[in-house]
Amino acid sequence: MTSDVTIDQLREAIRNVPDFPQPGIQFKDITPVLADAGLFRGLVQHLRGDFQAGDVDAVIGIDARGFIFAAALAYDLGAAFVPIRKKGKLPYTTYEQSYDLEYGSSTIAIHADAIGPGQRVLLVDDLLATGGTAAAAAKLTNRVGAKILELTFFIELSFLQGRNKLTDFPVRSLVTY
Ligand code: AMP
Secondary structure, three states: OOOOOOHHHHHHHOEEEEOOOOOOOEEEEOHHHHOOHHHHHHHHHHHHOOOOOOOOOEEEEEOOHHHHHHHHHHHHHOOEEEEEEEOOOOOOOEEEEEEEOOOOEEEEEEEOOOOOOOOEEEEEEEEEOOOHHHHHHHHHHHHOOOEEEEEEEEEEOHHHOHHHHOOOOOEEEEEEO
């Protein structure tokens, strides 16, 4: 789908915040994009890419900023929205997946009945860094038997080589650093 908003406009609106949430991390703040109605809409259209209504059964969003884009994209595609959340947040029966962080580990979860086997899904997050989160989310998605069409990100920190953990799926990002 075409958009009047360019990728360069989206890139320029991302705010770099040094040393957040800890020294040495340059945080990519996407809230200025969300705060501009035209950019937000354009971003969702770019995330949609060539997918058409009917191509996708569900869009899975990764806690927490992934929810914003996944929900908007699901609505736009006429698809369902499914959250993958941090452990302990989903109330019903879940599958869980742990993964390593730079220091320590984290666990994410999906409702066991969220998606039916064979459903075609997109997995969406705001940013691909080391790929640990997305790889764990892809494992959960495989666990419920869904078919991943694509992992879709607004931003990719390519120097962290997260794609190397996601070689089983098509990966697409809009803005690369
Ligand atoms: P990773 O598992 O290393 O790929 O980290 C991806 C997750 O961490 C995403 O959900 C991002 O929202 C968040 N994240 C990692 N690094 C950054 C960063 N520099 N700026 C903003 N968010 C980040």
